[in-house]
Amino acid sequence: MRKVLTVAAREYVAAVRTKAFIISLVVMPMMMLGSIVVQVLLEDKVDTTDRRVAVIDHTGRLYDVLATAAAERNERQVHGGEIDAASMPELSDAPPELTALLHFDEENGELRFAGRMSEPQRETLLAACRAEQDRERIRELFEKSQRQARPKYLLEAVDTADGTPAEVRNRQKQRVESREIFAFVEFAADAVDRDLAAGQPAAVYYTARTTYQDLRNWMAGPINQYVRQARLEASELDAAKVAWVTQRVVPRIRHIRSLDETGRHIAGVETNEAAELLMPAALMFLMFMVIMVGATPLVQSVLEEKMQRIAEVLVASIPPFELMLGKLLGVVGVSLTITAVYLIGGYVSIHHYGLDEYVPAMVLGWFILFQALAIIMFGSMFVAIGAACSEMKEAQSSLMPVMLLACLPLFFWLNVVKEPTSSFATLVSLFPPATPMLMTLRLTADPAIALWQPLLGVLLVALTTVACVWAAGRIFRVGVLMQGKGARIGEMLHWVLRG
Amino acid sequence: MSAVDIEGVSKTFGKHAAVNELSLSVPTGSVYGFIGPNGSGKTTTLRMIMGIIYPDPGSGPIRVLGQEVFGAARDQVSYLPEERGLYKKMKVRDVLRFCAELKGCRDARREIAGWLERLGLADWANRKVEALSKGMAQKVQFIASVVSRPQLLILDEPFTGLDPVNAEVIKDAVLEVKRSGTTVIFSTHDMGVAEKMCDFIFMIFKGRKVLDGTLEAIQDRYGADTIRVRVEGDGQVFGDLPGVERVNDFGRFQELRVDPAADSQAILRALADRARIRRFELARPSLHDIFVRIAGPEAEEEGHA
Numbered sequence: 001m002r003k004v005l006t007v008a009a010r011e012y013v014a015a016v017r018t019k020a021f022i023i024s025l026v027v028m029p030m031m032m033l034g035s036i037v038v039q040v041l042l043e044d045k046v047d048t049t050d051r052r053v054a055v056i057d058h059t060g061r062l063y064d065v066l067a068t069a070a071a072e073r074n075e076r077q078v079h080g081g082e083i084d085a086a087s088m089p090e091l092s093d094a095p096p097e098l099t100a101l102l103h104f105d106e107e108n109g110e111l112r113f114a115g116r117m118s119e120p121q122r123e124t125l126l127a128a129c130r131a132e133q134d135r136e137r138i139r140e141l142f143e144k145s146q147r148q149a150r151p152k153y154l155l156e157a158v159d160t161a162d163g164t165p166a167e168v169r170n171r172q173k174q175r176v177e178s179r180e181i182f183a184f185v186e187f188a189a190d191a192v193d194r195d196l197a198a199g200q201p202a203a204v205y206y207t208a209r210t211t212y213q214d215l216r217n218w219m220a221g222p223i224n225q226y227v228r229q230a231r232l233e234a235s236e237l238d239a240a241k242v243a244w245v246t247q248r249v250v251p252r253i254r255h256i257r258s259l260d261e262t263g264r265h266i267a268g269v270e271t272n273e274a275a276e277l278l279m280p281a282a283l284m285f286l287m288f289m290v291i292m293v294g295a296t297p298l299v300q301s302v303l304e305e306k307m308q309r310i311a312e313v314l315v316a317s318i319p320p321f322e323l324m325l326g327k328l329l330g331v332v333g334v335s336l337t338i339t340a341v342y343l344i345g346g347y348v349s350i351h352h353y354g355l356d357e358y359v360p361a362m363v364l365g366w367f368i369l370f371q372a373l374a375i376i377m378f379g380s381m382f383v384a385i386g387a388a389c390s391e392m393k394e395a396q397s398s399l400m401p402v403m404l405l406a407c408l409p410l411f412f413w414l415n416v417v418k419e420p421t422s423s424f425a426t427l428v429s430l431f432p433p434a435t436p437m438l439m440t441l442r443l444t445a446d447p448a449i450a451l452w453q454p455l456l457g458v459l460l461v462a463l464t465t466v467a468c469v470w471a472a473g474r475i476f477r478v479g480v481l482m483q484g485k486g487a488r489i490g491e492m493l494h495w496v497l498r499g
Numbered sequence: 500m501s502a503v504d505i506e507g508v509s510k511t512f513g514k515h516a517a518v519n520e521l522s523l524s525v526p527t528g529s530v531y532g533f534i535g536p537n538g539s540g541k542t543t544t545l546r547m548i549m550g551i552i553y554p555d556p557g558s559g560p561i562r563v564l565g566q567e568v569f570g571a572a573r574d575q576v577s578y579l580p581e582e583r584g585l586y587k588k589m590k591v592r593d594v595l596r597f598c599a600e601l602k603g604c605r606d607a608r609r610e611i612a613g614w615l616e617r618l619g620l621a622d623w624a625n626r627k628v629e630a631l632s633k634g635m636a637q638k639v640q641f642i643a644s645v646v647s648r649p650q651l652l653i654l655d656e657p658f659t660g661l662d663p664v665n666a667e668v669i670k671d672a673v674l675e676v677k678r679s680g681t682t683v684i685f686s687t688h689d690m691g692v693a694e695k696m697c698d699f700i701f702m703i704f705k706g707r708k709v710l711d712g713t714l715e716a717i718q719d720r721y722g723a724d725t726i727r728v729r730v731e732g733d734g735q736v737f738g739d740l741p742g743v744e745r746v747n748d749f750g751r752f753q754e755l756r757v758d759p760a761a762d763s764q765a766i767l768r769a770l771a772d773r774a775r776i777r778r779f780e781l782a783r784p785s786l787h788d789i790f791v792r793i794a795g796p797e798a799e800e801e802g803h804a
Contacts, residue, residue, distance in 0.1 A: 006600040309584035316549045316578040317601035
């Protein structure tokens with residue numbers, strides 16, 4: 001046992017001194033922080049250059065509709081942006097023409113202000129606010145509305161009588177190519193009345209950048225509103241009634257935490273998707289990173305011992321299985337070090353944002369247990385690969401399948417976190433290679449899962465880990481002294497079975 | 500008592516028999532030389548003695564220091580591998596301490612310092628292994644194998660790649676270890692070293708034992724069938740000398756292998772007629788000569804005939 005610890009200590013010290021370790025400790029968090037900073041910076045860097053659009057309108061009606069809508073949009077929607085909000089601010093004594101500019105989107109929980117809020121408007125709204133919370137929102141909206149968040153759409157009508165339709169189109173095409181205009185749209189003469197079941201498009205939007213769809217999507221709004229109105233009138237139906245008939249009922253999402261003990265709604269406590277999704281994801285990705293940073297160097301380390309012929313000296317002093325155990329133990333130490341640093345850092349920031357409730361202490365216990373098992377499970381696979389290969393290049397291709405196994409949870413985690421109690425989530429989280437990450441994810445996510453699941457998970461992972469260590473030990477024993485070419489899968493299996 | 504006892508041990512890799520029905524006995528406290536051409540099974544035998552690899556099932560026992568080896572690496576047995584292996588990124592002192600601890604030595608600090616001093620490496624104790632020259636790394640590796648004060652020290656080619664000064668240092672160190680009671684087994688391709696240092700010589704060829712015993716005993720088996728001569732002139736005077744079976748020309752002198760029945764005085768007389776003789780020495784064959792006789796191309800041909 002003492003020798004196992006000697007090997008573990010050496011492995012630990014060697015790993016902690018590598019650049020990869022320092023990078024994972026210092027640089028990774030900085031990169032994460034950096035990407036957040038970049039995103040925040042990029043949010044302001046939306047392309048706001050004006051979009052000029054030519055309209056070839058064979059209906060003679062739709063251009064006016066679009067032009068009016070564009071003008072209104074340019075005035076009201078180009079500036080500003082949405083803020084996350086739980087409800088409409090409670091305002092009293094605010095002039096109706098001003099409150100009309102405030103929109104609350106129930107479905108997304110977003111509050112918008114149409115256009116650029118002026119300072120007098122802000123003061124009026126602030127004065128009308130009943131709660132300090134609402135005043136804060138108004139100030140936030142004011143800030144947001146000051147910058148141009150979207151490009152303006154500038155429309156121009158095209159003379160449809162100037163040549164054949166093809167000639168007209170071609171002229172606009174050349175203008176797009178010379179970047180004089182951004183795009184052009186053509187409405188068929190019967191666009192308003194056409195039955196789309198016929199298959200021919202009623203309108204076509206021509207652009208050099210088909211990936212940019214904001215403009216087209218916006219256009220669909222006013223056009224359809226007009227078309228619907230026109231058709232309702234043609235059918236002699238009451239527009240208001242039809243609007244009421246087709247109104248959708250969408251349940252509002254609120255976390256049960258928004259109800260107090262008596263079942264009354266507590267204002268201000270709503271869903272917190274970011275935190276609910278963020279915490280589980282953060283823990284899962286932390287585990288993934290720790291496995292990658294902590295366990296993969298084992299391949300390198302075993303290869304070094306093989307190539308530098310250190311293995312011979314080692315194996316003459318300590319049985320191969322104990323040698324491997326020592327290496328695994330060292331790596332568990334490394335992973336716990338990384339985890340400790342991250343968890344302490346994480347706790348400080350979580351505490352700072354008051355999100356403690358999303359990470360119960362229990363989960364951390366499970367996390368550490370699962371992570372240690374995962375490190376040993378994957379570590380033993382890495383050891384076996386290192387022992388079976390004779391050079392790094394070769395090892396890298398052999399690593400592929402193991403890496404895929406390790407990455408498996410990343411393919412499923414979104415489905416699992418959305419429905420942590422679904423039978424799919426249960427099943428996939430009981431697949432041992434995926435268990436450590438997915439079970440941690442499910443333990444963090446709401447609603448809570450039954451206790452037998454993580455227990456069974458631990459049992460299965462522990463059994464798999466023992467099997468992996470046992471098999472890896474046999475491969476290691478033979479492979480670590482082998483020189484020359486690496487082993488094929490068949491040979492490795494043979495070693496495992498025959499010993 | 501013997502430090503190592505092997506009886507009828509075989510080891511096959513796939514279909515290739517690396518070691519075939521080998522038996523040997525290494526007396527305690529001796530220096531035991533292992534010779535044999537490349538690929539003849541030397542390293543395999545050494546590895547089996549250390550328990551790194553197992554002999555074929557059904558093989559006879561391998562007893563080391565009186566106990567049967569079964570997979571267990573032994574703290575009293577140390578090994579210096581042929582190809583040097585040390586962690587490049589570790590400091591010399593740390594590597595040595597690590598090796599000592601792996602042999603169960605908890606506090607080898609004084610031993611390490613003493614050996615570093617003795618082999619002139621004291622200033623390098625805190626340098627990384629990768630900064631060492633090849634010779635120095637070899638000396639560090641040697642220290643790594645002796646710091647745990649083993650009862651049996653196995654050296655695989657300890658002198659290759661060393662300059663004469665360093666070879667001398669290692670040789671003295673080996674003899675010192677031997678004087679302290681350690682049994683030393685070493686393999687070498689340098690027959691001169693084997694002749695000078697080994698109490699017993701063991702030769703393995705194609706997995707089988709071909710020589711085993713003291714140098715004298717081995718040479719006695721071949722008798723005094725060798726004549727070393729040095730003549731003036733170009734040395735092209737030996738053709739069809741009566742009784743001479745083979746001439747080995749070293750340039751500065753020639754070694755004649757003669758028919759044991761031939762009369763050396765007759766050869767001297769015949770030679771004196773042809774050239775001026777500077778040296779004429781009746782000798783027993785050198786280990787080198789014996790080695791070549793067993794493993795050389797000539798022996799191969801005889802074997803096929």
